[in-house]
Amino acid sequence: xxxxxxxxxxxxxxxxxxxxxxxxxxxxxxxxxxxxxxxxxxxxxxxxxxxxxxxxxxxxxxxxxxxxxxxxxxxxxxxxxxxxxxxxxxxxxxxxxxxxxxxxxxxxxxxxxxxxxxxxxxxxxxxxxxxxxxxxxxxxxxxx
Amino acid sequence: xxxxxxxxxxxxxxxxxxxxxxxxxxxxxxxxxxxxxxxxxxxxxxxxxxxxxxxxxxxxxxxxxxxxxxxxxxxxxxxxxxxxxxxxxxxxxxxxxxxxxxxxxxxxxxxxxxxxxxxxxxxxxxxxxxxxxxxxxxxxxxxxxxxxxxxxxxxx
Numbered sequence: 535x536x537x538x539x540x541x542x543x544x545x546x547x548x549x550x551x552x553x554x555x556x557x558x559x560x561x562x563x564x565x566x567x568x569x570x571x572x573x574x575x576x577x578x579x580x581x582x583x584x585x586x587x588x589x590x591x592x593x594x595x596x597x598x599x600x601x602x603x604x605x606x607x608x609x610x611x612x613x614x615x616x617x618x619x620x621x622x623x624x625x626x627x628x629x630x631x632x633x634x635x636x637x638x639x640x641x642x643x644x645x646x647x648x649x650x651x652x653x654x655x656x657x658x659x660x661x662x663x664x665x666x667x668x669x670x671x672x673x674x675x676x677x678x
Numbered sequence: 679x680x681x682x683x684x685x686x687x688x689x690x691x692x693x694x695x696x697x698x699x700x701x702x703x704x705x706x707x708x709x710x711x712x713x714x715x716x717x718x719x720x721x722x723x724x725x726x727x728x729x730x731x732x733x734x735x736x737x738x739x740x741x742x743x744x745x746x747x748x749x750x751x752x753x754x755x756x757x758x759x760x761x762x763x764x765x766x767x768x769x770x771x772x773x774x775x776x777x778x779x780x781x782x783x784x785x786x787x788x789x790x791x792x793x794x795x796x797x798x799x800x801x802x803x804x805x806x807x808x809x810x811x812x813x814x815x816x817x818x819x820x821x822x823x824x825x826x827x828x829x830x831x832x833x834x
Contacts, residue, residue, distance in 0.1 A: 573761055573765060575743070575761070575762045575765040575766070578742060578743050578744050578762050578766065579743070579744055579745070579746050579758075580743070580746070580758045580759075580762045580765075583761065625764075629806075629807050629808070629809070630805070630806060631805065632803055632804060633803075633804060634801075634802075634804075635765075635768045635772045635800065635801065635802050635803075635804055636799075636800075636801050637769040637773075637798075637799060637800045637801075638797070638798075638799050639797065639798045639799070640795065640796070640797050640798075641795070641796045641797075642793065642794070642795045643793060643794055643795075644794075650765045650766065650768075650769050651765075652764075652765050652768060
């Protein structure tokens with residue numbers, strides 16, 4: 535007597551196709567993260583630095599630009615930890631992308647005070663997590 | 679014969695005068711006199727700091743930053759001082775490329791200056807800056823940064 539799952543091979547092939555489709559889509563579409571950075575310097579001394587990272591909740595608009603950063607990854611999936619572990623490289627990358635400089639200086643009765651902020655406004659980055667490395671590519675907003 | 683000699687001498691003097699009139703004397707800042715035979719050339723100044731369509735312009739600055747007093751280790755002091763120095767270098771680049779807004783105010787009371795205030799500000803977006811060299815000595819970090827400008831970056 536034939537079992538209810540007589541089309542065992544058919545079911546297996548369908549489920550394999552579905553599994554492969556899901557996996558390939560996960561490989562093809564990299565994660566998108568929103569990153570913003572600000573550092574404040576008062577009288578030539580750094581007093582505040584903020585690096586905010588969040589996974590994008592909806593697909594980012596814009597196109598990838600040819601600047602990318604490849605960082606070593608030690609089985610970590612936390613982007614913030616990876617970036618902080620490779621801080622020098624990430625800082626150099628930020629310099630390539632560009633930072634907004636705002637500087638105010640006041641000299642009152644020959645006493646000088648200065649205040650500078652460096653800002654990377656919230657930018658979407660495409661992040662590819664591979665086995666040993668992470669590839670980070672910024673997406674340029676159309677209205678930027 | 680006598681008259682012809684006088685005529686030749688007069689013609690020679692006239693042509694010499696016309697020749698010297700065509701030549702213009704241009705003095706350069708280094709007190710070197712440049713003679714332009716046609717009268718339409720300018721002083722051959724060294725225009726290294728001018729951005730042209732054919733030549734890129736590289737701006738180099740040195741930013742300074744100091745470490746905070748309450749740091750837990752020399753490495754942290756270095757890292758924080760470097761951050762401040764980078765920001766200072768960015769500010770210097772912005773000042774050179776975009777310019778500085780300056781606002782001054784003096785308060786005079788009973789014929790005496792009571793308060794003198796000078797405010798400066800600069801805002802700019804700086805891209806593609808490179809750190810060339812970093813030095814850290816006695817709590818002061820100096821970062822040499824440079825940026826290359828090309829004419830194509832500025833829309834006409």
